[in-house]
Amino acid sequence: MIQEWGQLMGKTVASRTQSLSVRQKILYVKITSGPLKKEIMMNKSKVLTLIAEKYGKGVINDIVIL
Numbered sequence: 001m002i003q004e005w006g007q008l009m010g011k012t013v014a015s016r017t018q019s020l021s022v023r024q025k026i027l028y029v030k031i032t033s034g035p036l037k038k039e040i041m042m043n044k045s046k047v048l049t050l051i052a053e054k055y056g057k058g059v060i061n062d063i064v065i066l
Contacts, residue, residue, distance in 0.1 A: 001027075001055055008050060013040070022060065027051070030066040041065050 002022070006014030018030040031037040040047065044063050051060045 001051065001059070004054075008054065009047070012036070025059070025061040027060045027063045028066060029063060037065050 001008070002020045005017060005020055009017075013031075013036065016031055016033040016036050018032050019028075020030075021028045029040070031040065040063075044065075047063055048060065052058075
């Protein structure tokens with residue numbers, strides 16, 4: 001999933017993503033753009049749905065935006 005982050009989220013998000021990690025089914029995403037960070041926080045459920053559709057339900061339970 002980490003390697004396919006750009007395909008999943010698009011070029012703009014991928015270019016502003018500094019780091020990604022997964023620990024205990026929680027995806028930690030470090031974003032370098034303030035407005036983009038806020039937008040992803042507001043659409044967290046959409047991102048979780050995208051991940052669930054592509055990789056299966058229960059792979060990631062939550063997202064933390066750093």
